Amino acid sequence: MLHISPEITIYILTITFILGCCLGSFADCAAGRLLSGESVVAGRSHCDHCGHVLGVLDLIPLFSWLLLKGHCRYCRAKIPAEAFFVELVSGIACCMIVYRYDMSVMSLRGILLTVVLMILSLTDLHGWIIPDRLQIAGCVIFLATALFLPDPIQRIFGGLFLGLILGGGMLLVSLVFDKLTGKESLGGGDIKLFFMTGLYLSSAWEILFYLILSCLFGLGFASFRKEKRVPFGPAIAAACFIMILYGEKLTGWYTGLF
Template structure:
């Protein structure tokens, strides 16, 4: 559907970007509630400082932050720019996925995966923990979407399990080795589960590339945060998006060198 008519393409991508920003806002709220032990499904959005319920004008993605000058309408306290940046990031991620996979079930598969990855990344940044619910939902979504893909179910399951188990078991063994050498936890259990979950989507080749990119992003994150304890989930999540968008081309280019 894309790339056939410039106006149709622009329309679809604009709508996709708006949806991405809306989902980014929702997931930001959901992640904050999970991290702070609040009910995700009930209760109105409120200011994190004064607890005043937010109105509709306070919840428009990106624009509310800009119009309010980055401050709460009710108490005047500064709002973290993380919220607006997350909304913009999700808008860009949604547009990139649809640009890559067109309007298709494959695009839907990865759009939902991006939402899952954003949620767990935000929670990990907040409390240094990846709740199992994100991993479970990611695995279930992969299984549910298998019949919707053009690739045969047997091929998908085989490729996915090889990718997930290889990277998951490999990272577990590597983690146990480094734990013994360093006498402390080197990689959290949530990170290992996350590598397994995204490995189902990426396969073995994509998973290895994803690991390399995640390590590079992890180093950048460590340099940026400048603290001893570094959440690795956001690096894995960002690497998975990059691998999803360009991983196949990179792997094919690398194989072509031999």
């Protein structure tokens, strides 16, 4: 449906971008609430500094931040530019998913998982924590969407197998590394995240590419932050997003070389 005509493509991607920006706004808000102990679903959006309930004009993705020049309308407290970029990245990411999978269950799966990955990346980035409820949400998304795809039983058991291989393998590597160096390599949240995201992979080759990408993103993120210890969750999430989009193409290209 997406590629029926250029006009249809532009229309669908525009709507997707707008909705994606809204989901990014939700992800940023949800991450903040999880870290502060607030309910994610109850209560209206409010300024973190003055507590004033935000109106409609304060909640327009991208534009509100730009029009208010990154400040609260009521107390003039500074709103981090991260809020703007999270919304922008979410909109672009959703467009990439829909462009890749068209209007399908795979697009719905990819968008929902992306929101979860964005929230846990933010909580890990700011609070060094990946809440279990987000890991569970990722598992539920996998199971629920698998039921509407061809060969659901095979997909579910195949995903569980790869998830266990990936999560269990990283747990073993982490234990050995910690024993040899006396330092913690991976946190429990990272290992659970490898299991959860491993559900969405479809082959051992994808696991290999996934691990390589995770390490590369982790090294790049570490060099950017210039700190001795950096959260690994965002790197895992970024690698997972790439694999959702291009995992099959990457492995197909690589195996085709032999």
